[in-house]
Amino acid sequence: MAQVLEFRLPDLGEGLTEAEIVRWLVRVGDVVAVDQPVVEVETAKAMVEVPCPYEGVVTARFGEEGTELPVGAPLLAVAVGAPAEAAAEPSGNVLVGYGTSAAPARRRRVRSPQPGVRLANAAAREAEPAGVVAPAALGTASAAAVPASAVPSPPPHTAVPQPAALGRTPHEADSGQPDGPVPVISPLVRRLARENGVNLRQLAGSGPDGLILRADVEDVLKATRGRPAGTPAVTATSPSAAGPMANSHTPGAPATTPEAASVAGADTGTRGVSGSGTRVPLRGVRGAVADKLARSRREIPDATCWVDADATELLHARTVMNATGGPRISLLALLARICTAALARFPELNSTVDMEAREVVRLDRVHLGFAAQTERGLVVPVVRDAHTRDADSLTAEFARLTEAARAGTLTPGELTGGTFTLNNYGVFGVDGSTPIINHPEAAMLGVGRIVPKPWVHEGELAIRQVVQLSLTFDHRVCDGGTAGGFLRYVADCVEQPAVLLRTL
Structure with a gap:
């Protein structure tokens, strides 16, 4: 006798409480294997595939594509036992953001010899979009429930969870x-x-x-x-x-x-x-960004200072590095190396504010976030322990995280825990900006585009590669003198990269 088990949206971790169904990977009537991905969901942190802990036949799907479900809401009903020759023991491998333990099994369609079952399954596949929506899972207790005739029938001897009431x-x-x-x-x-x-x-x-x-x-x-x-x-x-x-x-x-x-x-x-x-619904990544930026504006008394710097020598140093062979060093990696050196001299800006304890918490490790624009919106991947990395390591990590951000495969751990943010908005062709601090951090360094401009160099007017640097900081952690000292040191390193030799 088959047993129907209900697979619910698992705990997503990192304080996440809901997820949006992006794409179903199985349909009603499919046979699923243990740890086979069954649905692709987007959380406030990333878009990931959710593996099913059961093996058997899918008898119901709860939620259409685009539906937002809370943690614990039903996702699938799976008939396990004799019809699927499956074990009812779950694998436990259901956390979002973690891969499956085995490759997905081939999916095949289970066809019942009963005409009524075939008709119901055909009707479910014909409907667009397909699937069964559980009103309770969607939080619409007053909405009309699904009639029993609309629920696709399972294989013989398989029980199907029915809605509580018809409306x-x-x-x-x-x-x-x-x-x-x-x-x-x-x-x-x-x-x-x-x-x-x-x-x-x-x-x-x-x-x-x-x-x-x-x-x-x-x-x-x-x-x-x-x-x-x-x-x-x-x-x-x-x-x-x-x-x-x-x-x-x-x-x-x-x-x-x-x-x-x-x-x-x-x-x-x-x-x-x-x-x-x-x-346009504010949910998923875009909704999380909106919440965080709004909170930053409400809670952080920010201020911004900026300076123009001659980046000609920095660009020349990068050209020399890349001419020696090996992986090419990115400009962002050099700017990150400058940031970590500046934070070592001005640790006030690598901190956070605990308002409940009324304390400024200075952090001893630099987890460097960097802004990355993707099709799903702005995300801020985090380079862990950036203060311990050299230019080669920073370049490789920036490339890896950027690719994962564009593919939507960043894990929640790679999007949280930053202590300072580097924002290279120059890639959008703009010179300057007053960005919003990435809460709960205390500062953000902005880098504009590098363009040739008239500049007085060694007493003479020349065409130099000039960049505008801006620092937005939390005025609770330091005053303008500290922020100005940090920004001036960054500008000096950009103009004379040899200044960094003191910290190597």
């Missing part, structure tokens, strides 16, 4: 139609119908046993858009609604109730503002 949309409850749930493939289809004023009870579903698919609702919406203005829609909500209202979510959509209009207005961002727009 109806507000339109269905108020329409005066016969009681009982409308067979709809997923809650997303119910939401699409509710937001656009489509009465599901007046639709004849094209799926098995009259199951209403997403395509059925979209066909109604397309037909409605082609009608002349003011023509009532056949599938509009009940005539008792207080007059037709324009739906801002879908131009030309059918008349809606005030409740539906308010939902649509909330989705498109038109509530409280004139005109239409698009709402």
